[in-house]
Amino acid sequence: MQDYKNKPVLVAGASGFVGSHIARQLAEQGRQVRVLVRKTSKIAALEGLPVEIHYGDVLEPDTIRAAMDGCGSVFYSVLDPRFWLTDTSILYRNNVDGLVNAMDVALELGVERFVFTSTMGTLGINPDGPVTEDIPFNWLDRAPAYIRARREAELQLLKYAREKGLPGVALCIANTYGPEDYQPTPHGAMLWDVARGKSKHYIETGAPTVDIRDAAQACLLAEEKGRIGERYIIANEFVSNRDFYAMAAAETGQEPPKGISIKLAYAVAWVAERVLKLMGKKDFLLRTDAVYLSNVFREMDHGKASRELGWEPRPLRETVRDAIAWYAEQERKAGS
Template identity: 70%
Template sequence: MTGGSHYTEMRRKRGITMTDTSHLPTLVTGGSGFVGSHIVRQLAAQGRKVRVLMRKTSNQEAISGLPVEIVYGDVLDPDSLRVATKGCGTVFYSVVDPRFWLTDTTPIYRNNVDGLVNAMDVALECGIQRFIFTSTMGTLGINPDGPVTEDIPFNWLDRAPPYIRARLEAENRFLAYCRDKGLPGVAMCIANTYGPDDYGPTPHNHALWEVASGKMPINFDVGQPTVDIRDAAQAALLAERHGRVGERYIIANEYVRNRDFFTMATEMCGKKPPLFLPYRLSYALAWAIEGVMKLLRRKDYLVSTDAVFLSDVFGELDSAKARRELGWNPRPLRETVRDAIAWFSEREGKH
């Protein structure tokens, strides 16, 4: 039985039928974050009724002025999840704890795994019709012989740091809920996101601005799959309409080496490209710094061998499945870089 037909049979046994839910409120968890806020923006632009679950301590700047209903709560609090989910047709789950640098990894697992499980349990309880999960390219397998597809199983657990292990556990739980419990879910394995309206800001997107404006004269000669944040959000909305239940889709556009990526950015700002350190030298420096931090008993340091490894672990990702089944068509990387730089430049001028 295929994933879609298995899901249909599960829903039939539970007495749940698929209906058009576009008139119902739509819940976005993690709506103050980079991906979540762009999903909120696009839903609001379509005239949808949008409900956002967020902590009272969250920065609301990314969705300020948008016609949304805010429910204060936490995915680790099932009662607040029930309040937020009740009456909704779709859940866009975009909560992620990206703090790979934490020495104590307990929060990484609680926020990335336990919170998702709570949300899925409540979604089933409330009869949600669609559950769109923001996953990561970090759950994909490595293919040294060509582009990565969704069919390649995860094959680097021995090298995966705790953050990746937590995200992998979360996605595995998600797929099991779709397969065994009838969760109407679709997963998106999203590449590194770049673009405007990054109020966090996210470290890699802000690094683009730091390099482009001449504030970061040294960088690593590594490569990465990229995607425009607006295209990632669009993929989520397309997945709601066209995604097959129990499937995951690679949401990635162009693969680029930092040498080309940052040279493009500095040229747009009339600055000199940074000095690029070879990967092996970068790894050796990170190893030395990491050793010093451990001797000093420091915690939560950003520079680590794990960080350098993850910055160059993936080559090209194949998004053909998302393009074919979702009708997804991302914009050129140059447009993403241009708009990101313009937004950061304007924001810095205001502050």
């Protein structure tokens, strides 16, 4: 066993969807797992796991240091996903400054592995075929502040690996689905709403997907096999919303929802943005950026992750089935 696996391992952002699954799989391997979460975080996803909880904030380096001290590896899954914020400086502070703080502490303490859960949003766009890690980021002029912040975070990770010797690896993760989605994530909630007949419409777009359990497994594989200073696409099947939600509806015998054209969705969002701004509203979800992001990503090639990490994701239909079964069980428990 590698030396770092004999030491405690820290999962920062373990209350989230990806982070909690990383902590779960590490615990299943018998590792000494520490988690760093805020005191205000909901930690239902960690209940029952044999983990050592450290309360802190990535904007407070002393709390990072206390949690990370003695650890061989760090899995960094801290994320502020609020793309709708009017004050976008918050996104940079939480998504970029927090990561820089953690990397500085990791270098100070001699951490041997640093796995960063990035996003497919940092990848370039390829109109002629599947996206790979080698395609340069080519849509900065259209990228909203959230994507710019996530891209800057990944660039900092790669810079630290290249110039400061941080043993860092970045994973560009697609939209995650699956069980133990306690928050739930917005896209997971939409899946469940369709499955239970609550949501009757969808926008006629599509996106790459990945099972949350496979995403977490990729992180553990990256700890062991990932090349320092590299990034890996962690995306499975690209699926249209039409096919995806038809699959969800079929699981529960519901009628498939109806599609709304992307042009109509843009028009509604454009009008709504202006009306809400005139009313003095801030931080609203209905915005053109959201519509754009729902349609910008295309098929992605995870061949590098398969070749170098040995990563093989499960079929999407299995992910949808297991996710819906989990949501249904949670609803049953809540009603009993």
